[in-house]
Amino acid sequence: MTPEIVILTGAGISAESGLGTFRDAGGLWTKVPLEKVATPEAYAVDPEFVLGFYNARRQGCVEAQPNAAHHALARLQKKRPGDVLIVTQNVDDLHERAGSPPAELIHMHGELRRALCAGCGHQWGWEGDMALSDACPECRSNCVRPDVVWFGEMPYRMEEIYAAIAQCALFVSIGTSGNVYPAAGFVAEAAQAGAETLELNLEPSEGARLFHASRHGKASQIIPDWVEEILGA
Numbered sequence: 001m002t003p004e005i006v007i008l009t010g011a012g013i014s015a016e017s018g019l020g021t022f023r024d025a026g027g028l029w030t031k032v033p034l035e036k037v038a039t040p041e042a043y044a045v046d047p048e049f050v051l052g053f054y055n056a057r058r059q060g061c062v063e064a065q066p067n068a069a070h071h072a073l074a075r076l077q078k079k080r081p082g083d084v085l086i087v088t089q090n091v092d093d094l095h096e097r098a099g100s101p102p103a104e105l106i107h108m109h110g111e112l113r114r115a116l117c118a119g120c121g122h123q124w125g126w127e128g129d130m131a132l133s134d135a136c137p138e139c140r141s142n143c144v145r146p147d148v149v150w151f152g153e154m155p156y157r158m159e160e161i162y163a164a165i166a167q168c169a170l171f172v173s174i175g176t177s178g179n180v181y182p183a184a185g186f187v188a189e190a191a192q193a194g195a196e197t198l199e200l201n202l203e204p205s206e207g208a209r210l211f212h213a214s215r216h217g218k219a220s221q222i223i224p225d226w227v228e229e230i231l232g233a
Ligand code: APR
Pocket: 009, 010, 011, 012, 013, 015, 016, 021, 022, 023, 024, 027, 089, 090, 109, 174, 175, 176, 177, 178, 179, 180, 200, 201, 202, 203, 204, 205, 217, 218, 219, 220
């Protein structure tokens, strides 16, 4: 895929679907320290607690619905097949459920509705709660974990992401605070490669000054407006 437009999304695009963000007031990391649930060390110390945290998030994901921002991006991808790649930091499946084609969507931080065996590395689809008594279908060991990238682990498909950013004409960042690398570094990579860069966010992110342009507001309002502009151009 050689997309003209690369779109990075973060928790802010799913906020109006009722899924929490991480660093806003009341965000997930203000309720539970990430060191207790989002690192390999946390899983080693108390795997049941970690699985319980992700079981609750997976249930929330199942109950949530895509919002107008997810649908607008899916509409853009349908109108411009092969031209728009979404790289999401989110582990929910709201982009897919809004109609974004899986081939034009990369989950760089993994997915709540997939499982990973901490023993043999096998990955498979997962629905419902996860317990340590669940065995890996490959090696039969009981060290199942959510297929979510934790702090200190390498995000998925980074080569594909950097290759897409290196040749895109427009890089758009939606609903992310720009706090976590490598995603927070994508805007500088895109600008260096000659792309136009645009931030669409509730408020200026940590990396706001790195963008050529920005618009602030709720994703469910500013994303559909932006997509209509792009399609009308
Ligand atoms: N519309 C648009 N933007 C919003 C909205 C909204 N309705 N609500 C919140 N935002 C913005 C906030 O202003 C903030 O900049 O979304 C951003 C959310 O930032 P974070 O909570 O830090 O989430 P994110 O940037 O996705 O975190 C990145 O950190 O903890 C890790 O792996 C986790 O993928 C996550 C990564």
